[in-house]
Amino acid sequence: DTEVTQTPKHLVMGMTNKKSLKCEQHMGHRAMYWYKQKAKKPPELMFVYSYEKLSINESVPSRFSPECPNSSLLNLHLHALQPEDSALYLCASSGGGGLMNTEAFFGQGTRLTVV
Amino acid sequence: AQTVTQSQPEMSVQEAETVTLSCTYDTSENNYYLFWYKQPPSRQMILVIRQEAYKQQNATENRFSVNFQKAAKSFSLKISDSQLGDTAMYFCAFMKHMTNAGKSTFGDGTTLTVKP
Numbered sequence: 001d002t003e004v005t006q007t008p009k010h011l012v013m014g015m016t017n018k019k020s021l022k023c024e025q026h027m028g029h030r031a032m033y034w035y036k037q038k039a040k041k042p043p044e045l046m047f048v049y050s051y052e053k054l055s056i057n058e059s060v061p062s063r064f065s066p067e068c069p070n071s072s073l074l075n076l077h078l079h080a081l082q083p084e085d086s087a088l089y090l091c092a093s094s095g096g097g098g099l100m101n102t103e104a105f106f107g108q109g110t111r112l113t114v115v
Numbered sequence: 116a117q118t119v120t121q122s123q124p125e126m127s128v129q130e131a132e133t134v135t136l137s138c139t140y141d142t143s144e145n146n147y148y149l150f151w152y153k154q155p156p157s158r159q160m161i162l163v164i165r166q167e168a169y170k171q172q173n174a175t176e177n178r179f180s181v182n183f184q185k186a187a188k189s190f191s192l193k194i195s196d197s198q199l200g201d202t203a204m205y206f207c208a209f210m211k212h213m214t215n216a217g218k219s220t221f222g223d224g225t226t227l228t229v230k231p
Contacts, residue, residue, distance in 0.1 A: 033217035042206055042221035043160070050215055088158060094216035102148050102167075104216040106160040 003027075006091050006107035013081065014115055021076040021110045023091030032074040033104070034066060035090040043090050049074060050095075081114045088112075117142045117209045121222035128197045129230050135182075136192040136225050138207030144168075146212035149183065149190045150219065155203040163205070166190065168212075197229045 004025045013019050023032065031050040035043035047066040048055040054066065063085075067075040074091060091107045118141045128134035140149070151163040166174045166183050173181050178195045194201055204226050208219040 031215045031217060033215075040204070040224065040226065042224055045218065048215060048217060090158075090160070092160075092217045102165060102210065102216050103150075103162050104160075104219065108157065108159045111158075 004091055004093055004105050004107035006089075006110055008110060009108065010111045010113075012113045012115060013078065015081060015083075017081075018077070018079045020078065021089055021091075021112075023074040023076075023107055024072055025093040025105070026072060027093060027105065029093035029095045029105070030071060031093060031095045032068065033092045033094075034064075034074065034076050035092065036085075037088040037090055037109070039088075047076075078112075081112075083114050086112055086114045117144070117211070117220045119207050119209050119220050119222035121205075121207050121225050123225045124223070125226045125228070127228040127230055128194075130197055130199060132197055133193060133195045134197055134227065136194075136205055136207075136227065138190045138192070138222055140188050140190065140207070140209050140220075142188070142209065142211075144211050148210045148212070149181075150208040150210065151179070151181070151192045152206045152208060152221075153201075153203045154206065154224075155200075160206070164192065194227075199229050199231060201227060202229045203227060 034046040037043040046060045049068040065077045088109045090109045092104045094104045147168045149166045152160045154160045164176045182191045204224045207222040210219040
Protein backbone atom coordinates (compact mmCIF):
# COMPACT_ATOMS: atom_id res chain seq x y z
CA ASP A 1 0.00 0.00 0.00
CA THR A 2 1.77 3.11 -1.26
CA GLU A 3 -0.98 5.55 -0.41
CA VAL A 4 -1.36 8.71 1.61
CA THR A 5 -5.03 9.41 2.34
CA GLN A 6 -6.28 12.92 3.08
CA THR A 7 -9.73 13.91 4.29
CA PRO A 8 -11.76 15.86 3.47
CA LYS A 9 -11.07 16.48 -0.21
CA HIS A 10 -12.85 19.84 -0.11
CA LEU A 11 -13.57 22.16 2.80
CA VAL A 12 -15.30 25.52 2.98
CA MET A 13 -15.05 27.30 6.32
CA GLY A 14 -15.82 30.68 7.78
CA MET A 15 -13.20 32.83 9.41
CA THR A 16 -14.53 32.04 12.89
CA ASN A 17 -14.71 28.27 12.42
CA LYS A 18 -12.46 25.56 13.79
CA LYS A 19 -11.80 22.59 11.54
CA SER A 20 -9.24 19.84 11.12
CA LEU A 21 -7.58 18.21 8.14
CA LYS A 22 -6.59 14.58 8.44
CA CYS A 23 -3.82 12.55 6.82
CA GLU A 24 -3.05 8.85 7.14
CA GLN A 25 -0.38 6.53 5.78
CA HIS A 26 0.28 2.83 6.33
CA MET A 27 3.69 2.53 4.70
CA GLY A 28 5.62 2.55 7.98
CA HIS A 29 7.07 5.95 7.17
CA ARG A 30 8.50 7.87 10.10
CA ALA A 31 8.33 11.35 8.57
CA MET A 32 5.15 13.20 7.63
CA TYR A 33 4.67 16.68 6.25
CA TRP A 34 2.10 19.41 5.66
CA TYR A 35 2.39 21.76 2.70
CA LYS A 36 0.38 24.73 1.47
CA GLN A 37 0.11 25.10 -2.30
CA LYS A 38 -1.32 28.05 -4.17
CA ALA A 39 -2.44 27.68 -7.79
CA LYS A 40 0.40 27.23 -10.29
CA LYS A 41 2.99 27.42 -7.48
CA PRO A 42 5.22 24.84 -5.83
CA PRO A 43 4.23 23.41 -2.44
CA GLU A 44 5.49 25.34 0.58
CA LEU A 45 6.55 23.24 3.53
CA MET A 46 4.66 24.13 6.71
CA PHE A 47 5.47 21.38 9.24
CA VAL A 48 7.54 18.23 9.49
CA TYR A 49 7.08 15.40 11.97
CA SER A 50 10.09 13.13 11.91
CA TYR A 51 10.27 10.36 14.48
CA GLU A 52 7.61 12.22 16.50
CA LYS A 53 9.68 15.41 16.60
CA LEU A 54 8.07 18.53 15.15
CA SER A 55 9.85 21.06 12.94
CA ILE A 56 8.05 24.25 12.08
CA ASN A 57 8.44 26.69 9.21
CA GLU A 58 8.56 29.86 11.28
CA SER A 59 6.65 31.83 8.67
CA VAL A 60 3.52 29.73 9.29
CA PRO A 61 0.97 31.62 11.42
CA SER A 62 -0.21 30.17 14.72
CA ARG A 63 -3.75 29.73 13.41
CA PHE A 64 -2.39 26.49 11.94
CA SER A 65 -1.43 23.80 14.46
CA PRO A 66 -0.29 20.29 13.62
CA GLU A 67 -0.87 17.20 15.68
CA CYS A 68 0.66 13.75 15.27
CA PRO A 69 -1.39 11.24 17.35
CA ASN A 70 0.78 8.36 16.16
CA SER A 71 3.29 7.59 13.42
CA SER A 72 0.54 6.87 10.87
CA LEU A 73 -1.67 9.89 11.45
CA LEU A 74 -1.14 13.59 10.99
CA ASN A 75 -3.74 16.27 11.62
CA LEU A 76 -3.76 19.98 10.85
CA HIS A 77 -6.01 22.04 13.10
CA LEU A 78 -7.34 25.26 11.64
CA HIS A 79 -8.69 28.18 13.64
CA ALA A 80 -9.62 31.76 12.73
CA LEU A 81 -8.28 31.49 9.23
CA GLN A 82 -8.10 34.34 6.75
CA PRO A 83 -9.24 34.35 3.10
CA GLU A 84 -5.58 34.31 2.00
CA ASP A 85 -5.27 30.88 3.63
CA SER A 86 -7.43 29.45 0.87
CA ALA A 87 -5.23 26.94 -0.92
CA LEU A 88 -4.57 23.27 -1.56
CA TYR A 89 -3.14 21.60 1.55
CA LEU A 90 -0.99 18.59 0.81
CA CYS A 91 0.19 15.89 3.15
CA ALA A 92 3.17 13.68 2.38
CA SER A 93 5.24 10.97 4.02
CA SER A 94 8.66 9.49 3.49
CA GLY A 95 11.20 7.17 5.04
CA GLY A 96 10.58 3.57 4.03
CA GLY A 97 14.23 2.55 3.97
CA GLY A 98 16.78 2.34 1.13
CA LEU A 99 15.81 4.32 -1.94
CA MET A 100 12.34 4.74 -0.45
CA ASN A 101 13.97 7.28 1.89
CA THR A 102 14.51 9.48 -1.13
CA GLU A 103 10.89 9.70 -2.25
CA ALA A 104 8.04 11.69 -0.77
CA PHE A 105 4.58 10.15 -1.22
CA PHE A 106 1.83 12.73 -1.49
CA GLY A 107 -1.86 12.64 -0.79
CA GLN A 108 -4.44 14.15 -3.11
CA GLY A 109 -4.79 17.22 -0.97
CA THR A 110 -7.60 19.14 0.66
CA ARG A 111 -8.91 22.12 -1.28
CA LEU A 112 -9.64 24.71 1.42
CA THR A 113 -11.73 27.81 0.86
CA VAL A 114 -12.03 30.40 3.62
CA VAL A 115 -15.05 32.68 3.32
CA ALA B 116 20.94 27.19 0.68
CA GLN B 117 19.86 25.48 -2.51
CA THR B 118 17.90 27.03 -5.35
CA VAL B 119 16.08 25.31 -8.19
CA THR B 120 15.12 27.19 -11.34
CA GLN B 121 12.66 26.12 -14.00
CA SER B 122 12.77 28.73 -16.73
CA GLN B 123 9.75 27.50 -18.73
CA PRO B 124 6.46 28.35 -16.99
CA GLU B 125 4.41 26.72 -19.75
CA MET B 126 5.06 24.34 -22.60
CA SER B 127 2.98 22.39 -25.06
CA VAL B 128 3.65 19.40 -27.28
CA GLN B 129 1.72 17.37 -29.81
CA GLU B 130 0.72 13.88 -28.85
CA ALA B 131 3.41 11.29 -29.75
CA GLU B 132 6.15 13.91 -30.00
CA THR B 133 9.09 14.54 -27.68
CA VAL B 134 9.45 17.42 -25.26
CA THR B 135 12.24 18.52 -22.92
CA LEU B 136 11.69 20.42 -19.68
CA SER B 137 14.62 22.40 -18.27
CA CYS B 138 15.86 22.67 -14.71
CA THR B 139 18.98 24.22 -13.24
CA TYR B 140 20.02 24.27 -9.63
CA ASP B 141 22.61 25.82 -7.40
CA THR B 142 24.25 24.07 -4.47
CA SER B 143 27.56 23.68 -2.71
CA GLU B 144 26.70 20.09 -1.77
CA ASN B 145 28.47 17.22 -3.47
CA ASN B 146 26.08 14.45 -2.54
CA TYR B 147 22.41 14.94 -3.33
CA TYR B 148 19.38 13.73 -5.25
CA LEU B 149 17.36 15.38 -7.99
CA PHE B 150 13.77 14.59 -8.81
CA TRP B 151 11.03 15.33 -11.27
CA TYR B 152 7.55 15.24 -9.77
CA LYS B 153 4.34 15.35 -11.81
CA GLN B 154 1.14 16.98 -10.55
CA PRO B 155 -1.84 16.37 -12.86
CA PRO B 156 -5.15 18.19 -12.49
CA SER B 157 -6.16 15.45 -10.06
CA ARG B 158 -3.73 17.23 -7.69
CA GLN B 159 -1.68 14.30 -6.41
CA MET B 160 2.05 14.76 -6.85
CA ILE B 161 3.81 11.67 -8.12
CA LEU B 162 7.51 10.96 -8.50
CA VAL B 163 8.43 10.61 -12.16
CA ILE B 164 12.15 10.03 -11.98
CA ARG B 165 15.06 10.28 -9.55
CA GLN B 166 18.77 10.90 -10.12
CA GLU B 167 21.54 10.33 -7.59
CA ALA B 168 24.29 12.90 -8.00
CA TYR B 169 27.13 10.41 -7.59
CA LYS B 170 25.82 8.33 -10.51
CA GLN B 171 27.07 9.49 -13.88
CA GLN B 172 24.54 7.44 -15.80
CA ASN B 173 21.35 9.31 -16.62
CA ALA B 174 18.19 7.86 -15.07
CA THR B 175 15.43 6.50 -17.31
CA GLU B 176 11.90 5.34 -16.55
CA ASN B 177 10.09 4.07 -19.63
CA ARG B 178 9.28 7.18 -21.74
CA PHE B 179 10.95 9.51 -19.25
CA SER B 180 14.67 10.20 -19.18
CA VAL B 181 16.93 12.88 -17.78
CA ASN B 182 20.02 14.68 -18.98
CA PHE B 183 22.05 15.24 -15.83
CA GLN B 184 25.02 17.58 -16.21
CA LYS B 185 26.56 17.84 -12.74
CA ALA B 186 29.23 20.38 -13.59
CA ALA B 187 26.70 22.63 -15.29
CA LYS B 188 24.13 21.96 -12.52
CA SER B 189 21.53 21.12 -15.09
CA PHE B 190 18.84 18.44 -14.88
CA SER B 191 16.43 18.33 -17.82
CA LEU B 192 13.54 15.91 -18.32
CA LYS B 193 12.78 14.39 -21.70
CA ILE B 194 9.37 12.90 -22.35
CA SER B 195 9.22 10.72 -25.45
CA ASP B 196 6.05 9.68 -27.27
CA SER B 197 4.00 12.20 -25.28
CA GLN B 198 0.56 11.07 -24.19
CA LEU B 199 -2.52 13.05 -23.21
CA GLY B 200 -2.11 11.74 -19.66
CA ASP B 201 1.25 13.51 -19.44
CA THR B 202 -0.61 16.83 -19.22
CA ALA B 203 0.37 18.14 -15.78
CA MET B 204 2.52 20.53 -13.85
CA TYR B 205 6.07 19.25 -13.50
CA PHE B 206 8.30 20.21 -10.59
CA CYS B 207 12.04 19.77 -10.45
CA ALA B 208 13.28 19.20 -6.89
CA PHE B 209 16.59 18.97 -5.03
CA MET B 210 17.29 17.00 -1.89
CA LYS B 211 20.50 16.95 0.13
CA HIS B 212 21.80 13.52 1.01
CA MET B 213 20.69 12.26 4.42
CA THR B 214 17.74 14.63 4.78
CA ASN B 215 14.03 13.94 4.75
CA ALA B 216 12.65 13.60 1.22
CA GLY B 217 9.77 15.92 2.06
CA LYS B 218 12.21 18.74 2.75
CA SER B 219 13.23 18.94 -0.89
CA THR B 220 13.61 22.34 -2.55
CA PHE B 221 11.16 22.69 -5.42
CA GLY B 222 11.38 24.77 -8.57
CA ASP B 223 8.45 26.95 -9.61
CA GLY B 224 7.13 24.31 -11.99
CA THR B 225 6.41 23.94 -15.69
CA THR B 226 2.86 23.42 -16.91
CA LEU B 227 2.92 20.94 -19.79
CA THR B 228 -0.03 20.54 -22.12
CA VAL B 229 -0.13 17.61 -24.52
CA LYS B 230 -2.35 18.39 -27.51
CA PRO B 231 -4.22 15.74 -29.49
